Amino acid sequence: MIYNRIKTLRTERQLSRKELAEAVGVNFQTIGYLERGDYNASLELAFKLAEFFEVPIDMAFSPRPFKTMAEQLAAQRQNR
Template identity: 90%
Template sequence: MIYNRIKMLRTEKGLSRKDLAEAVGVNFQTIGYLERGDYNASLELAFKLAEFFEVPLDMAFSPRPFKTLAEELAAMKAAE
C-alpha cells in the first residue's frame, strides 16, 4: 500500500472532495477511497493530483508513511 497526503493537501486548500474530483477528472468517491487508503491511485491519477497541488509526485505519495507536520518541521529545524 502506498501512503498519500491527499487529504492534507486538499483541506489545506479548503476544497471538498467534489471540488478536487472535478479538478482531476474522477468521481468524488474515488477521492474518498484514496484518502481512506481503500486502494491506491493509478500512476496516471497520482500524476494528475501531484500536478494539481503543484508538488512533485513523491511529496504527495510514498511507499513509506509520511511524517506528521510536527515531525517534518522538527526535522527541518534540526537540519539547519
C-alpha cells in the same frame, strides 16, 4: 501500500472531495477511498493529482508513511 497526502493538500486549499474529483476527472468517492487508504491511485491519477496541487509526485505519494509536521520540524531543528 502507497501513502498519500491528498486529504491534507485538499483541505489546505479548502476544496471539497467533489471539487477535487471534478478537477481531475474521477468520481468523488474515489477521492474518499484515496484519502482513507482504501484505494491506490493509478500512475495516471497520481500524476494528475500532483500536477493539480503543483507539487512533485513524491510530495503527494510515498511507499512509506509520511512524517507528521511535528516530526519534520523536530528534524529540521536537529539539522541546524
